[in-house]
Amino acid sequence: MNSSFTEKLKLYSSVAGDYLNVYIKSLKNAPVKLTDSMLYSINAGGKRLRPALLLGTYNIFSREDLAGAVPYAASIEMIHTYSLIHDDLPSMDNDDLRRGKPSSHMVFGEAGAILAGDALLNSAMENILSDILKDCTEQKLRAATVIMNAAGSGGMIGGQVLDIEGAADSESLRDMHSMKTGALIDASVAAGGILGGCSNDDEKALIAFADNLGCAFQIKDDILDVEGTSDALGKPTGSDSRNDRVTYTSLYGVGTAKIMLADHIDASLEALSGINCDTRFLYSAAVYIRDRKE
Amino acid sequence: MNSSFTEKLKLYSSVAGDYLNVYIKSLKNAPVKLTDSMLYSINAGGKRLRPALLLGTYNIFSREDLAGAVPYAASIEMIHTYSLIHDDLPSMDNDDLRRGKPSSHMVFGEAGAILAGDALLNSAMENILSDILKDCTEQKLRAATVIMNAAGSGGMIGGQVLDIEGAADSESLRDMHSMKTGALIDASVAAGGILGGCSNDDEKALIAFADNLGCAFQIKDDILDVEGTSDALGKPTGSDSRNDRVTYTSLYGVGTAKIMLADHIDASLEALSGINCDTRFLYSAAVYIRDRKE
Numbered sequence: 117m118n119s120s121f122t123e124k125l126k127l128y129s130s131v132a133g134d135y136l137n138v139y140i141k142s143l144k145n146a147p148v149k150l151t152d153s154m155l156y157s158i159n160a161g162g163k164r165l166r167p168a169l170l171l172g173t174y175n176i177f178s179r180e181d182l183a184g185a186v187p188y189a190a191s192i193e194m195i196h197t198y199s200l201i202h203d204d205l206p207s208m209d210n211d212d213l214r215r216g217k218p219s220s221h222m223v224f225g226e227a228g229a230i231l232a233g234d235a236l237l238n239s240a241m242e243n244i245l246s247d248i249l250k251d252c253t254e255q256k257l258r259a260a261t262v263i264m265n266a267a268g269s270g271g272m273i274g275g276q277v278l279d280i281e282g283a284a285d286s287e288s289l290r291d292m293h294s295m296k297t298g299a300l301i302d303a304s305v306a307a308g309g310i311l312g313g314c315s316n317d318d319e320k321a322l323i324a325f326a327d328n329l330g331c332a333f334q335i336k337d338d339i340l341d342v343e344g345t346s347d348a349l350g351k352p353t354g355s356d357s358r359n360d361r362v363t364y365t366s367l368y369g370v371g372t373a374k375i376m377l378a379d380h381i382d383a384s385l386e387a388l389s390g391i392n393c394d395t396r397f398l399y400s401a402a403v404y405i406r407d408r409k410e
Numbered sequence: 411m412n413s414s415f416t417e418k419l420k421l422y423s424s425v426a427g428d429y430l431n432v433y434i435k436s437l438k439n440a441p442v443k444l445t446d447s448m449l450y451s452i453n454a455g456g457k458r459l460r461p462a463l464l465l466g467t468y469n470i471f472s473r474e475d476l477a478g479a480v481p482y483a484a485s486i487e488m489i490h491t492y493s494l495i496h497d498d499l500p501s502m503d504n505d506d507l508r509r510g511k512p513s514s515h516m517v518f519g520e521a522g523a524i525l526a527g528d529a530l531l532n533s534a535m536e537n538i539l540s541d542i543l544k545d546c547t548e549q550k551l552r553a554a555t556v557i558m559n560a561a562g563s564g565g566m567i568g569g570q571v572l573d574i575e576g577a578a579d580s581e582s583l584r585d586m587h588s589m590k591t592g593a594l595i596d597a598s599v600a601a602g603g604i605l606g607g608c609s610n611d612d613e614k615a616l617i618a619f620a621d622n623l624g625c626a627f628q629i630k631d632d633i634l635d636v637e638g639t640s641d642a643l644g645k646p647t648g649s650d651s652r653n654d655r656v657t658y659t660s661l662y663g664v665g666t667a668k669i670m671l672a673d674h675i676d677a678s679l680e681a682l683s684g685i686n687c688d689t690r691f692l693y694s695a696a697v698y699i700r701d702r703k704e
């Protein structure tokens with residue numbers, strides 16, 4: 117693992133985390149019980165990969181202060197976190213543990229967890245709007261649109277609906293994952309580029325990179341569910357097989373899934389070669405996702 | 411009842427409803443199962459009072475085409491509708507009926523209802539952003555901010571958290587209702603005024619009007635739960651008393667609650683007198699809320 121990359125990942129993650137803690141604690145008129153439930157999941161030990169991807173991509177195109185991009189990175193993490201809270205609910209995936217800790221509904225009850233999720237999604241928008249209201253630019257509006265569209269019915273939420281229906285074949289599996297997980301990873305990278313002032317061609321290359329990164333991410337998830345250790349993952353392994361879910365490993369076998377993973381990583385790196393800037397951060401992010409143990 | 415007012419209410423309601431049906435049906439890449447669940451609740455027979463308040467207030471200050479305000483009216487209705495879907499869930503109020511029809515979770519299951527709600531909230535933002543991206547104005551950004559703040563942790567969602575905890579006295583009852591119901595009614599009127607180009611003084615008067623209207627609305631709800639007929643309401647009456655909820659009628663008795671209702675209506679009309687425009691629509695809206703049977 118590239119140590120400079122993990123250092124940067126930690127740095128970006130802590131910048132986003134600090135912002136989120138200050139933001140949520142300062143929410144006006146919000147009941148403490150509600151902000152406690154929001155903070156519990158925000159601080160539950162996630163790697164904050166999406167805000168780091170946004171901030172790292174921003175820095176490829178702009179060396180200015182991160183302040184111009186942090187609100188968007190924070191909103192992406194609020195959206196990701198709310199989706200995990202709702203996905204874990206008894207009526208959805210019914211997961212009692214998330215990253216080795218009790219899920220939101222185990223601590224705050226089902227109603228509390230639903231409202232914590234609702235509040236995080238709503239706050240994601242309030243936070244972005246507040247930044248745009250201070251100083252409205254075309255880039256900010258486009259980044260906000262990319263993020264909210266990725267989170268919505270044609271992206272993450274739609275993907276969760278397809279996931280509940282259950283994928284039946286390779287095509288529906290790919291579509292489901294590209295909406296449920298891929299869309300928000302795409303948006304993290306694209307919004308970072310847009311806020312940093314990348315060209316249209318660079319934006320297309322970033323999306324091609326992120327599309328492949330999102331596929332690689334999901335294939336790696338399925339491989340880890342077969343080969344990972346529950347200690348590293350903070351959840352039991354083998355749950356896909358026990359739940360009879362169609363996954364990349366169940367459809368293709370672990371060996372072929374590993375080849376597909378390598379192919380998507382190669383394609384993501386190939387897409388980066390079209391960008392005439394220092395893209396080492398994204399290169400390392402792809403390698404990190406390929407090699408991760410959790 | 412002022413027949414000109416009920417005509418206008420129907421007109422505004424149908425303008426918002428038409429927009430919403432076209433908008434939701436055209437959501438790109440959204441699974442049909444998801445848009446079906448969104449449309450089910452959007453078309454479940456609500457009066458669409460909030461979008462009508464927004465459009466009617468807009469028309470007080472601007473005689474231009476409604477097109478400049480309709481997206482905001484539609485987004486307010488999507489937010490109101492999602493909140494009803496989530497409030498009805500088994501882990502919240504556990505209501506099987508809404509306006510005489512099966513609640514969302516009775517038709518689409520709990521997971522389907524949670525996701526329909528999430529998608530409506532997300533769409534409310536996507537819809538507003540799409541309008542702002544076409545032509546960004548300070549008024550639109552302020553209207554969007556007013557709406558999203560009213561919907562959030564310091565408004566509607568926070569109010570639902572307080573409602574679940576249960577109000578214990580008159581002060582906590584008022585605070586809970588002013589957040590849970592009042593905030594979005596305030597936002598409907600304020601956003602309509604802002605989009606129509608009202609002055610700062612007019613905006614203050616509109617908020618004073620809407621604050622009192624929101625209180626009156628809730629007191630009337632509690633009176634109807636005691637005195638209304640279940641046929642007119644589309645739900646059983648007496649549910650507050652059966653559920654041992656603290657309400658305006660349980661705290662003060664029906665007689666005093668009726669006096670409080672009249673006082674709030676008077677105060678709302680008094681606030682209107684400061685606005686030097688034709689405010690008959692809002693005057694009639696207050697009388698409508700006072701006299702409604704459902």
